[in-house]
Amino acid sequence: MDISVIIPLYNEEESIPELYEWIARVMESNHFTYEVIFINDGSTDHSWQLIEQLAQKAEQVRGICFRRNYGKSPALYCGFKEAKGNVVITMDADLQDSPDEIPALFHMVMDEGYDLVSGYKQKRYDPISKTIPTKLFNATARKVSGIKNLHDFNCGLKAYRQEVVKNIEVYGEMHRYIPYLAKNAGFEKIGEKVVHHQARKYGESKFMGWNRFVNGYLDLLTLWFLSTFGKKPMHVFGFLGSIMFFIGFLAVVALGADKLWCLANGIPQRLITNSPWFYISLTTMLIGTQLFLAGFLGDLISRSSAGRNDYQISKTIRIV
DSSP states (O other): OOEEEEEEEEOOOTTTTHHHHHHHOOOTTOOEEEEEEEEEEEEEEEEEHHHHHHHHHHHTEEEEEESSSSOHHHHHHHHHHHHOOOOOEEEESSSSBBBGGHHHHHHHHHOOOOOOEEEEOSSSSSOHHHHHHHHHHHHHHHHHOOOOTTTTTTOEEEEEEHHTTOOOOOOOTTGGGGHHHHHHOOOOOOEEEEBBBBOOOOOOSOOSSSSHHHHHHHHHHHHHHHHHSSSHHHEEEEHHHHHHHHHHHHHHHHHHHHHHHHHHHTTOOOOOGGSSHHHHHHHHHHHHHHHHHHHHHHHHHTTOOOOTTTTOEEEEEEEO
């Protein structure tokens, strides 16, 4: 199979039929073999019923319906797991991503050898409350990830070689950082394509406001730490703990030596425990010990959450 199109959605009943017809038209005109996997992320409208109706008419339609709203990352995780195409395309369901971009994205992966191609919406039709946080977020993501050629990490329109989606784990809200996850997994050839961004035709965006900005930075910090120290948390906690313990130990030794010197020379000296430096040194040693133990325990439990990607699915269409 040439292409798998994965579409996470939440309350997009108005756009689903039009989007699928558009995708089918592009696929047939380019003679692609394909499948379209809709992941209904706990919609409260008639989105799932429309997907079921499409599946009755077209064998290319597959679907997953979550019992409740989990978010975009869980939806992509489940879609990636089921994808069969040589190239996997992700796009949003709100008609702001154009299916006409699919052929060019496909050829960039298959003919030009890219592992991942991310869309870049140079001209956006989003409100300022969304565009300003997006620009700041992307600038930081480029700096932290080292992927200098990407301008829009969070663009929903992306193309992947199948090996990429089968070897990365998207959880929580890490969909913003899929290029970074791919890079950490060893897929280095990451490209970008300027894509057409359309004004939203139906309803309102489900992802607005500055909370996306704050959460995005927290997720980026988490990913940076996991990619740097996730495999060996002892490397950071153990190192910091050892440094703090050593500084505290030297300070205690200095206090003790000063006390002994004063006693040897008959100089009146107050009790060590009356000195604030004694308690500062003791606290430093205790914190150092705790950090060291945190690193040791972190090494034992690192990345071992068995239920991290366990989601409740109520219905499926053509999912084995």
